[in-house]
Amino acid sequence: MSAFLISLLTGWGLPKWAANLLSYAIPVLIVLGALWYYGHSQYQAGWNANDAAWKTAIQQAKDDVDKAAGNASDDSVKRHDDFVERVTTEKGKVDAAIQDGSSPADALFGTR
Numbered sequence: 001m002s003a004f005l006i007s008l009l010t011g012w013g014l015p016k017w018a019a020n021l022l023s024y025a026i027p028v029l030i031v032l033g034a035l036w037y038y039g040h041s042q043y044q045a046g047w048n049a050n051d052a053a054w055k056t057a058i059q060q061a062k063d064d065v066d067k068a069a070g071n072a073s074d075d076s077v078k079r080h081d082d083f084v085e086r087v088t089t090e091k092g093k094v095d096a097a098i099q100d101g102s103s104p105a106d107a108l109f110g111t112r
Contacts, residue, residue, distance in 0.1 A: 009019035090108060097107035 093107040
């Protein structure tokens with residue numbers, strides 16, 4: 001192949017030394033270009049796979065946050081309902097103690 005390139009390049013009027021140099025440089029550059037293209041395509045494939053994995057992980061994290069927020073809201077409502085029930089019970093005890101003429105503190109904290 002190099003003999004063909006040398007004859008072709010010298011036929012175009014290049015000096016013999018330039019034709020020899022180019023006859024070896026052209027195949028090397030073709031091989032290097034092919035290797036670069038292959039490496040770049042593999043890099044892009046890895047980049048795309050990694051990007052897709054990150055997008056999936058981000059969506060999963062958002063879903064988990066939404067689920068946790070829903071659970072927290074449910075727990076918060078339950079705690080609020082328990083608090084309202086406890087306050088209502090204590091208010092009933094205090095009102096009953098006031099009507100009986102005893103101390104509201106005794107109704108809340110018990111007597112000694």
